[in-house]
Amino acid sequence: MTTGTRTDTGEIIGILGGMGPAATADFYAKLVATTPGSSDQDHLRTVIWSDPTIPDRTEALLGNGPDPTPWLLDGSRVLREAGATVIAIPCNTAHAFVPRIADHVGLPIVHMIGEVARHLATLSPRIHTAGLLATTGTVRAGLYQEWLDRFGIRMVLPDAAAQDAEVMTAIHAVKAGTRNDGTTALLTRAARRLTGQGAQAVIAGCTEIPLGLPADAVEVPLVDPALVLAQALVRRARAKGRTE
Amino acid sequence: MTTGTRTDTGEIIGILGGMGPAATADFYAKLVATTPGSSDQDHLRTVIWSDPTIPDRTEALLGNGPDPTPWLLDGSRVLREAGATVIAIPCNTAHAFVPRIADHVGLPIVHMIGEVARHLATLSPRIHTAGLLATTGTVRAGLYQEWLDRFGIRMVLPDAAAQDAEVMTAIHAVKAGTRNDGTTALLTRAARRLTGQGAQAVIAGCTEIPLGLPADAVEVPLVDPALVLAQALVRRARAKGRTE
Structure with a gap:
């Protein structure tokens, strides 16, 4: 029996969520539904950081509220430290901030x-x-x-x-x-x-x-961009699984 | 503007999930739906470790498969390191292993x-x-x-x-x-x-x-134990919020 589940090879999906929380829950349900397999063990390991306190993205872009970038960087760090190998952000508006975080997260971001x-x-x-x-x-x-x-x-x-x-x-x-x-x-x-x-x-x-x-x-x-993103993550994980 | 979102006071819900992944997605949706509030920012920060590779709990209890305890401890450590202040396990059968992990996770577990x-x-x-x-x-x-x-x-x-x-x-x-x-x-x-x-x-x-x-x-x-657990977590977080 191994105790080293986190050191196994294979993709660990990191979901930077909470924008909003219901959309994050919905995205994870779509990721699970999109993943082929017939038992729990066929599914992808996933870590989700869902921080609904991230300042409103639209307000920030309109100049009416704080910049959410530090929160996004903070969440990305949580995901990386938890072992994530790729980041997905199930929030369209947050993608406006991807150029500000992409070079700092140390992980690929699948761009929705x-x-x-x-x-x-x-x-x-x-x-x-x-x-x-x-x-x-x-x-x-x-x-x-x-x-x-x-x-x-x-x-x-x-x-x-x-x-x-x-x-x-x-x-x-x-x-x-x-x-x-x-x-x-x-x-x-x-x-x-x-x-x-x-x-x-x-x-x-x-x-x-x-x-x-x-x-x-x-x-x-x-x-539905969330579904398209889920499908892209599943394809990526399967491709990675085949080459390892 | 603060950059210290993770050092804020307040509850961070840690969900030890993946048993199975669809149930974890469903549980998080119930937690969100149960939380009162009208904007994203009213919701609870949550970190979810969803590891569908955790060995089958029923098989282990029947003596037919590996003990999932090391996987549960590993997931709990991810949640604690991510800043979780409480752990919820949206899997009934996994609660058979709670006595083996409770003293080692360093966080309270709300027992479903x-x-x-x-x-x-x-x-x-x-x-x-x-x-x-x-x-x-x-x-x-x-x-x-x-x-x-x-x-x-x-x-x-x-x-x-x-x-x-x-x-x-x-x-x-x-x-x-x-x-x-x-x-x-x-x-x-x-x-x-x-x-x-x-x-x-x-x-x-x-x-x-x-x-x-x-x-x-x-x-x-x-x-529905998942809904009862979600309600218990919301009550706990609100009580904690009032006393801080």
Whole structure:
């Protein structure tokens, strides 16, 4: 019998979470559901640092609140010390801060937004235009714009009024645990307006959105970045397992 | 702006999980849902060590597999080093190993099975008999028996054939991700047989069971130990917050 479980070879997924906590729980459930296998022992070892006290990312990007970078670095250190071999951040807006932490965490970060752009580029029929439902922070930071540009995909967005009254209102309701049919109606309306502008896929670009918008509410593919990230992590771990 | 998030006062919940991973994800979702508050920042900082490679607890208790104690100690050390102030183990069967680790982890463990017994004793009308659906390992280890005895509650169990053909079959289906209506039918049949034996409440005493048995399938209260544990952690953190 070995006592050295943490020194075993193989991937240990580090999840930098808490942004928000419900989205972190949902992401971990998706990672487990995405992992092939029929017994506990087939699953990936995972360490999750879920710090809901990390300052609001959108507020920081809008200049209204403290910079969350030190909290993200602190959480990354916890994950590294716990033995994580890779970091995943199941929060779209937090990716605006990835350039500030990437050189300091000492571990690869699987970039959720990059993975979504890559995923969209593989869909058939080919996607020329994608719609984005995300926090105002994510939109302003240009995170999806930058990555979709690289893959030659045009991005369409809600107008400023809908961004505020529909998208942000719904995100706050999910975070507050007060989501209801009205929340789903707000997001459905915003999503359908994007398909009206030509979106052939809609990115649920804030981890709270899939919790309020069922996939069948939209007539085009609704891309869940958390699920795309989970699938990317599983592929990476399997590739690593095969080469060790 | 402070950079010392980990040195803040206040509770940091440590979850020793992975037994199985789906149950850990479900437990964390319940902890988040149980926590009062309307923004991310109201939630509890949490660190989760989810190690699905921990050897099967039931197999160990039946003498058919390695002792998981070293893995549990290793995970507890990860949680302590990450700053956890309390440990929760969302796996009933793993509680058979709590006496072997309790003196070595250096942190309090909120005992899920003790909390369930306490919870049952507070229900009105008073519960004299409770039924238990759990792994064969949990049943053989006498974990619920011991705690229900302390509170003067009689325990009824499935017979050996039903334990094997209904309860363990359903638990394995949930772990394998192959649960379906048949799984729910197996657990419903086992639960109704317990109410036929006088159970005024049924303990879903394996964290996989609530994933396969909806609360309304049984005509008496179905007690979910994961939810009871989550509520106990929230009460503890709030009490600690008030005294600091």
